[in-house]
Amino acid sequence: MTPQPNPEVGAAVKAADRAHVFHSWSAQDLIDPLAVAGAEGSHFWDYDGRRYLDFSSGLVFTNIGYQHPKVVEAIQRQAAHMTTFAPAFAVEARSEAARLIAERTPGDLDKIFFTNGGADAVEHALRMARLHTGRPKVLSAYRSYHGGTQQAVNVTGDPRRWASDSGTAGVVHFWAPFLYRSRFYAETEEQECARALEHLETTIAFEGPATVAAIVLETVPGTAGIMVPPPGYLAGVREICDRHGIVFVLDEVMAGFGRTGEWFAADLFGVVPDLMTFAKGVNSGYVPLGGVAVSEEIAGTFARRPYPGGLTYSGHPLACAAAVATINVMAEEGVVEHAADLGARVLGPELRELAERHPSVGEVRGVGMFWALDLVKNRRTREPLVPYNATGDASAPMAAFAAAAKARGLWPFVNMNRTHVVPPCTITEAELKEGLAALDAALTVADQYTE
Ligand code: PMP
DSSP states (O other), rough: OOOOOOOHHHHHHHHHHHHHOOTSOOOGGGOOOOOOEEEEEEEEETTTSSSETTTHHHHHHTTOOOOOOOHHHHHHHHEEEEEEHOOOOOOOOOHHHHHHHHHHTTTTEEEEEEEESHHHHHHHHHHHHHHHOOOOOOEEEESSSOOOSSSHHOOSGOOOOOOGOOOSSSSEEEEOOGGOOOOOOOOSHHHHHHHHHHOOOOOOOOGGGGEEEEEESSOOOTTTTTTOOOOTTTHHHHHHHHHHHHEEEOOOOTTTTTTTTTOOOOOOTTTOOEEEEEOOTTTTTTTTOOEEEHHHHHHTTSSSSOOOOTTTTTTTTTHHHHHHHHHHHHHTHHHHHHHHHHHIIIIHHHHOOOOOOOOTTEEEEEETTTTEEEEEETTTTTESOOOOOGGGGGGHHHHHEEHHHHTTTTTTTTTEEEEEEOOOOOOOOHHHHHHHHHHHHHHHHHHOOOO
């Protein structure tokens, strides 16, 4: 139920925000954040009473939607019983969350190291890999995002790395497969896959295999454009890692917990990494939580030797109680199966149908509730609708597209020349169709910038 609009309260919230909140990744004076009054399920609303269907799931984390009553109630129960407790104790919510996660992670990833979010999960995965192997370097993909803390930003490929890259991080970037904008002059998925694996093998040979601790990859790269890897690529990386004694880290912070229509995207490919990071969907972001699922072998390295790292709030009981309730809701309500079904039957086909009618859509790609439209100026040349890392006037076509979507009650996810279609995994078919109709209308605005 949307409460009565209250623009005065909205104006006060906004004024305090503008005066005192320092926003991430933003030029403070150039942003205009919406004052949000409430949220429920797949929608949120502002103080003027405008409702938005959230095709962004926040930052791709509300996999079960906003304010799920069972999770809200579990948080309230945990708060009444034990709001907090230090990490060095066995606490029911924490041990139960770890058990439920370990039951669902692939292979023998059965020990869970809890963090407060995704970036610190990546930090610890890389530390574990370096300590386990005794090697200094990490290899990661150019088209990637792994988080905003120092080492996570170092392994990130997108332009957010540039400002804080010291150049001495022990990180080497490589090209992962992406046929639509192939770096390998490939024309088929098979060629792209084979050449990307050969390129990775060559990179390792020239870096010196005995210096490489880990390869870290998003199972399905998210922020960089939702690029589902070709069949065989991740299995190929697994084989390369095995041959060289390199730790294989899969980052499932965005792709995990139902987003791709599997509990983990690794399940789409039948691949088991040595370390797997998660956050976001683990409890739909209701309370900050992330972690690393650790293989038996790497956990064994720290069986009789201390692991040198930790966090005050590791496995916070409130966050873990929210995770237990979220995972149970997902299992009881068939959320993962729903995301797979709706993706294959409705979202994928309807996005492809939109692409046929809109010249601005260069490519549609994705799986489950995890899709991207790659918007272009020209379908033949595939020139992006806005240049790489564009800001200000240069990004105007994407801003016009986003404004058109919002005017129709749809909150889109926009990144560079792409719009990602990443609604809650619990979205209903009727809501999804309503959002797609608004997207259809907004794309006619993007079309005006094509040539
Ligand atoms: N890894 C991936 C794949 C992500 O998508 C993100 C966040 N978008 C992160 C790591 C960082 O997570 P957080 O913002 O919770 O630190």
